[in-house]
Amino acid sequence: MANPTERTTVQKDTSQLRQKKMLAEHFTRLAQAPATGEKSVYTFVPGNMTELLLAFDVLPVLPEINALQSGMRGKSKDYIAVAEKLGHSEDVCTYVKSDIGMMKSGNIGPTGERLPEPDLLLLSYTGCFTFMKWFELLREEYKCPVVMVHVPYQGEGRITESMRQYVVDQIRQKLIPALEKITGKSYDEDRLKECLARSAQAEDDLVWVLQSAKNKPSPIDAYFGGVYYIGPIFSSFRGTEDAVEYYKALRAETEESIRLGKGPVTPDGELTEERYRIVVEGPPNWTSFREFWKMFADEGAVVVASTYTKVGGVYDFGFRHDPSRPLETLAEYCMGCYTNLNLPSRVEMLASYVRDYQADGFLINSVKSCNSFSAGQLHILREVENRVGKPGGFIESDLVDPRYFSAANIKNRLESYFQMIEQKRFGEGAA
Amino acid sequence: MNYHVGIDLGSTTTKAVILGEKGTILGRGITNSRSNYDVACQIVLSEALINTRFSLVASELDRAGVTEARKAQLLGELERRFHMQQYLGQLRVLEEDLTELLQKINPSGGFLPSVQRILGTMHDEAEKLFAEGASRKSDFFRDLAGSRYLKLAEAESIENKEVRFDYLVGLFDKAILEVENSRAAAGNFETLAAAALAQMSETDERLQGAVERVIDIELDQVGSVGTGYGRQRLPFPEGQIRSEILCHGLGAHALFSTTRTVLDIGGQDTKAIQVDDQGIVTSFQMNDRCAAGCGRYLGYIADEMNLGLHELGPLARDSTRPVRINSTCTVFAGAELRERLSLGEKREDILAGLHRAIILRAMSLLARSGGVKNEFTFTGGVAKNPAAVDALKTLISENYGDIKINISPDSIYTGALGAALFALRDSRRADQAAAAN
Numbered sequence: 001m002a003n004p005t006e007r008t009t010v011q012k013d014t015s016q017l018r019q020k021k022m023l024a025e026h027f028t029r030l031a032q033a034p035a036t037g038e039k040s041v042y043t044f045v046p047g048n049m050t051e052l053l054l055a056f057d058v059l060p061v062l063p064e065i066n067a068l069q070s071g072m073r074g075k076s077k078d079y080i081a082v083a084e085k086l087g088h089s090e091d092v093c094t095y096v097k098s099d100i101g102m103m104k105s106g107n108i109g110p111t112g113e114r115l116p117e118p119d120l121l122l123l124s125y126t127g128c129f130t131f132m133k134w135f136e137l138l139r140e141e142y143k144c145p146v147v148m149v150h151v152p153y154q155g156e157g158r159i160t161e162s163m164r165q166y167v168v169d170q171i172r173q174k175l176i177p178a179l180e181k182i183t184g185k186s187y188d189e190d191r192l193k194e195c196l197a198r199s200a201q202a203e204d205d206l207v208w209v210l211q212s213a214k215n216k217p218s219p220i221d222a223y224f225g226g227v228y229y230i231g232p233i234f235s236s237f238r239g240t241e242d243a244v245e246y247y248k249a250l251r252a253e254t255e256e257s258i259r260l261g262k263g264p265v266t267p268d269g270e271l272t273e274e275r276y277r278i279v280v281e282g283p284p285n286w287t288s289f290r291e292f293w294k295m296f297a298d299e300g301a302v303v304v305a306s307t308y309t310k311v312g313g314v315y316d317f318g319f320r321h322d323p324s325r326p327l328e329t330l331a332e333y334c335m336g337c338y339t340n341l342n343l344p345s346r347v348e349m350l351a352s353y354v355r356d357y358q359a360d361g362f363l364i365n366s367v368k369s370c371n372s373f374s375a376g377q378l379h380i381l382r383e384v385e386n387r388v389g390k391p392g393g394f395i396e397s398d399l400v401d402p403r404y405f406s407a408a409n410i411k412n413r414l415e416s417y418f419q420m421i422e423q424k425r426f427g428e429g430a431a
Numbered sequence: 432m433n434y435h436v437g438i439d440l441g442s443t444t445t446k447a448v449i450l451g452e453k454g455t456i457l458g459r460g461i462t463n464s465r466s467n468y469d470v471a472c473q474i475v476l477s478e479a480l481i482n483t484r485f486s487l488v489a490s491e492l493d494r495a496g497v498t499e500a501r502k503a504q505l506l507g508e509l510e511r512r513f514h515m516q517q518y519l520g521q522l523r524v525l526e527e528d529l530t531e532l533l534q535k536i537n538p539s540g541g542f543l544p545s546v547q548r549i550l551g552t553m554h555d556e557a558e559k560l561f562a563e564g565a566s567r568k569s570d571f572f573r574d575l576a577g578s579r580y581l582k583l584a585e586a587e588s589i590e591n592k593e594v595r596f597d598y599l600v601g602l603f604d605k606a607i608l609e610v611e612n613s614r615a616a617a618g619n620f621e622t623l624a625a626a627a628l629a630q631m632s633e634t635d636e637r638l639q640g641a642v643e644r645v646i647d648i649e650l651d652q653v654g655s656v657g658t659g660y661g662r663q664r665l666p667f668p669e670g671q672i673r674s675e676i677l678c679h680g681l682g683a684h685a686l687f688s689t690t691r692t693v694l695d696i697g698g699q700d701t702k703a704i705q706v707d708d709q710g711i712v713t714s715f716q717m718n719d720r721c722a723a724g725c726g727r728y729l730g731y732i733a734d735e736m737n738l739g740l741h742e743l744g745p746l747a748r749d750s751t752r753p754v755r756i757n758s759t760c761t762v763f764a765g766a767e768l769r770e771r772l773s774l775g776e777k778r779e780d781i782l783a784g785l786h787r788a789i790i791l792r793a794m795s796l797l798a799r800s801g802g803v804k805n806e807f808t809f810t811g812g813v814a815k816n817p818a819a820v821d822a823l824k825t826l827i828s829e830n831y832g833d834i835k836i837n838i839s840p841d842s843i844y845t846g847a848l849g850a851a852l853f854a855l856r857d858s859r860r861a862d863q864a865a866a867a868n
Contacts, residue, residue: 385714391714408660409717412660412674412717416674416677420677420712420715423677424711427709
C-alpha cells in the first residue's frame with residue numbers, strides 16, 4: 001500500500017483546468033471591482049439567482065464557496081480561530097466561522113486577491129436558518145442593504161401555486177427594485193431570458209455527465225469529482241456562455257472516457273478497478289478532501305451518485321430553468337434545492353439513486369454543525385436500507401474545521417463498511 | 432499439525448486465537464499491546480501456541496484414559512509450575528536488564544545492592560505467588576512483577592535513605608520495556624514444560640508421556656488474519672487483514688449462534704453491531720471522534736482511585752445510592768471524580784454512576800445501529816466488569832424488554848476468534864479453488 005503521507009503531483013482533468021481559469025478571471029474581476037465600479041452581491045449557493053444578477057451586470061460572491069476553498073487551501077483553521085476569538089461558539093457552522101475569519105483577516109479570496117465589499121446581501125434561500133444569522137453578521141460589518149426572499153419549505157413534498165406566487169412576488173417587489181437601486185439600471189427581462197436559456201443548455205450537459213455514472217465502470221466520481229463538475233453551475237457562472245462551453249467540454253471529456261472504458265481521475269491518478277459503487281449523502285469534508293477521496297479510491301470505491309451535488313439544484317429529476325417563465329422558474333429553482341426537500345423526498349431520491357445507478361450501498365457523511373443536512377439522517381439511513389436492501393454506512397466529519405476530521409476513525413469505519421459490502425456480496429458468513 | 436491464527440491488536444491488549452483444521456479452538460493468548468506492534472504479535476502468538484500445547488496435552492491425557500478429575504489436577508499443577516518457570520525466567524531477564532542499565536547510568540554501583548535485594552525477594556516469593564489456590568491480579572508479567580517491585584522498592588527506600596524510590600521506579604519502567612520486548616524472556620514450551628515436570632509434587636508417567644508427545648508435534652501456521660486498531664501495521668499481507676467490526680460480528684456468532692446484536696466496548700472504541708443468522712454484519716455504529724465512555728475511561732478512573740482496573744466493578748456493586756453522572760469525557764474523568772468526592776459522595780456510589788454513564792453512551796450507539804435484537808452478546812474487556820454488566824442488563828430490559836444477554840468468559844477473544852475463522856475460511860476457499868483447477 002502506498003504511504004498515505006506521500007504526495008504526488010495532483011492529477012487533473014482538462015475540464016478542471018478550464019474551470020480554474022474561469023475562476024481566476026472572475027476573482028480578478030472582483031478584485032478590480034472597486035476600481036471599475038462594478039457592483040457585487042453576496043449570496044448563497046442554494047437558491048442563488050445568478051441569472052438575475054447577470055442581467056443587471058452584477059458580480060456574485062458566494063461566501064460558502066470561499067469557506068470551502070479556504071478549507072481546501074488549509075486556511076480555514078486560522079480563520080475559525082479568528083472567529084472564535086470574536087466570540088463565535090465552537091458548535092457554530094464552520095462555514096460561517098471560516099468566512100467571518102476570512103473577512104476579518106483582510107477578505108482575501110481563494111486566488112489571493114481581495115474581495116470587494118458587498119453592495120447588497122441577497123438571501124434567497126431561507127431553508128438554512130444559519131444563513132440568516134450569517135448575513136446578519138455581514139450586515140453589521142458592511143452596513144449594506146439586505147434583501148431576504150423567504151423561500152417556503154417543501155413540507156408536503158411539492159411546490160404549490162401559492163408558494164410559487166409568494167416567491168415571485170418577493171422577487172418582483174423586493175429584489176428587482178433593490179438591484180435597480182444599486183446598479184441604476186432598469187430590469188431587462190429579455191436579458192434575463194437569454195441567461196436562463198444558457199442555464200438550461202448547461203444543465204442538460206451537467207445532467208448527462210452526472211448520469212454517465214450509470215455506466216460500468218463509471219467514468220466519473222459523482223461526489224469527489226462531482227464537486228468540481230457542479231462548480232461553475234452552482235456558483236457565479238450559471239447563465240453565462242463560459243458555463244455552456246465548460247459543460248459542453250466536460251461532456252465531451254466524459255464521452256471519451258466512456259469510449260475508452262476509463263474510470264474516474266482521482267488526484268492520485270486514474271481509478272482502474274471499480275470494486276464498489278456507492279451513493280453518498282451529505283457534504284464532503286474539505287480540509288482533508290484529498291485524503292478523504294483517497295480512502296475511497298484505495299479501496300476501489302467510486303461514488304456513482306450523491307445528494308451534495310444537488311444542493312444548488314436537483315436537475316436530474318427534470319427541473320430546468322425555463323426562459324419562457326423567467327421569475328416563476330427562479331422561484332421554483334429556489335424551492336427545489338436538495339435541502340429544501342422533506343425527508344420522504346430525500347429518502348425516495350436516495351433509494352432511486354441506489355437502484356438506478358446499481359449501487360452496492362449508500363453512505364452518509366454526517367456533519368454535526370450542518371443541521372440542514374444532518375437532521376434526520378439516521379432515519380434516512382434506516383428507511384433507505386429497508387427500501388433497497390443494500391447496506392448503509394455512517395461516518396462523521398466536518399465541513400472546514402480540521403479538528404473534526406479524525407482520519408484514523410473515518411478510515412476504520414470506511415474500511416469496515418467496504419468489507420461489510422464485500423462480505424454480503426460473497427455471503428461470507430459462518431460455515 | 433496445521434493451525435490458523437487470528438490476532439486482534441487492540442489499544443490495550445493484543446489477543447490471539449488458534450484454530451485447528453476443523454475449526455476447534457486450540458489455544459488463546461493475550462498480552463498487553465505495546466508501542467512495537469510486531470513484538471506484541473510475536474509474543475501473543477507464542478502465548479497462544481503455549482496454550483495450544485496445553486490443550487494438546489489435555490487431549491493426550493484423554494486418549495490415555497486419564498479421568499477428568501485427575502486430568503484437571505495434573506494440568507492445573509503443570510500450568511502453575513510452567514507459569515512460575517516462565518515468571519522466574521522473566522525475572523532473570525529483568526535483573527540482567529536492570530544491572531546493565533545501572534552499569535550504564537550509575538557505574539559507581541550505588542543502587543545495585545538494593546535492586547538485587549528486591550529481585551532476590553521477588554524470586555523467593557514466586558513459589559507463593561504460584562501456589563495452589565493463590566490469586567494473581569493479572570496474568571501479565573508487567574503487572575505481577577510491577578506491583579511487587581514497587582512495594583519492595585518503597586520499603587527499600589524507607590530503610591535506606593540514600594536510595595530514592597522514584598529512581599528505582601524509573602529504572603523499572605525502563606527495564607520492563609526490554610523484558611516485554613524480548614522473545615527470549617517469554618521462553619519456549621519445551622524448556623519450561625521440562626522444568627515444570629521436574630517440579631511436580633508427584634511423578635505421573637502418563638503426563639510425562641503426554642508432554643513429550645506434544646513437544647514433538649510440529650505446529651505449522653497455514654493461515655492468519657489480523658484485526659484491531661493497529662491492523663494496518665500487523666505483520667500480515669493486506670489481504671489477510673479484516674476490520675474488527677466484521678471479526679467481532681463473526682466471533683460473537685461463533686460463540687452464540689443466535690446472536691443478532693453485538694456490543695463491544697474496548698479500550699478506545701465502542702461498537703454496536705447487527706449481524707444476520709450467518710454472522711454477517713448488516714449494520715454498525717461506532718463512537719465518533721471522541722473515546723468518551725470506552726474502556727480507557729475506566730482505566731483513568733482506576734488510576735485516579737489508585738485501584739486495579741478489575742477492582743472497580745466489584746466496588747461499584749456495593750453502591751446503595753448511585754450518583755447520577757452524565758459526562759463520560761475521559762479527559763475530565765479525574766476532575767469529575769474529585770468534584771464528587773469533595774461533595775461527600777461515597778466512592779462506590781460515584782463508581783456505580785460512572786458505570787451507568789458508560790453504558791448509557793453505549794445504549795445510544797446501539798439505538799443508532801438499529802436497536803437491540805434477541806439474542807444480544809456483550810464482548811470486549813469491559814464485559815468482564817460486573818458493574819458494567821449490571822447496568823447494561825437493567826438498561827436493556829428497560830428499553831428493549833426481555834432479551835437474552837450472552838457474555839462469554841472468553842469475550843475478550845471475540846475479535847481474535849472472528850479473525851481466526853476468517854483465516855480458516857480463506858484457506859478453505861483457496862483449497863476449493865485449487866481443487867477446481
